[in-house]
């Protein structure tokens with residue numbers, strides 16, 4: 001079931017990136033909500049904020065490690081823990097989504113351009129969103145488990 005969620009994330013990520021590649025020139029920006037959300041066709045050869053641009057082998061290795069860890073946790077800890085399974089699936093889908101871009105183009109397609117209090121947040125994509133939501137959810141679950149353990153003591 002969780003692998004299905006990851007697959008849906010990957011398909012939605014790749015479909016949105018395909019639409020951006022097919023319909024927008026790089027650098028082209030379409031306002032969705034003025035001063036808030038824009039669709040901007042962007043490419044990033046690096047990770048968040050463009051760090052380590054071009055270091056594809058590093059990204060391949062890190063991503064394969066991330067995918068390995070996620071699958072291990074999905075097979076061991078997420079049995080019977082639905083929210084953890086969902087969170088891991090979101091991270092898995094996001095990691096694979098960007099991995100596909102890196103293998104195909106040696107860069108990642110980004111298009112979600114938001115301005116948070118007039119700060120132009122780095123342009124990201126569906127895979128990034130899925131990764132960040134998954135990571136945050138795992139953090140919350142881990143925190144709640146700790147609190148529950150402390151209460152039992």
Ligand SMILES: CCC[C@@H]1OC(=O)[C@@H](C)C[C@H](C)CCCCC(=O)CCC[C@@H](CC)/C=C/C=C(\COC)CC[C@@H](O)[C@@H](O)C[C@H](O)CNC1=O
Pocket residue numbers: 044046047048049050058059062063066094095096098099108109110122123124125128129131132135
């Ligand atoms: C989301 C992780 C980035 C994603 O990692 C991946 O692929 C993983 C699976 C593989 C990486 C090689 C390893 C992770 C490096 C860690 C990292 O980077 C620190 C992240 C912190 C995080 C706090 C939680 C910020 C988040 C930022 C952004 C996303 O905000 C929604 C801005 C995204 C834009 O800079 C956009 O251009 C990025 C481009 O799409 C390529 N994306 C990646 O490299």
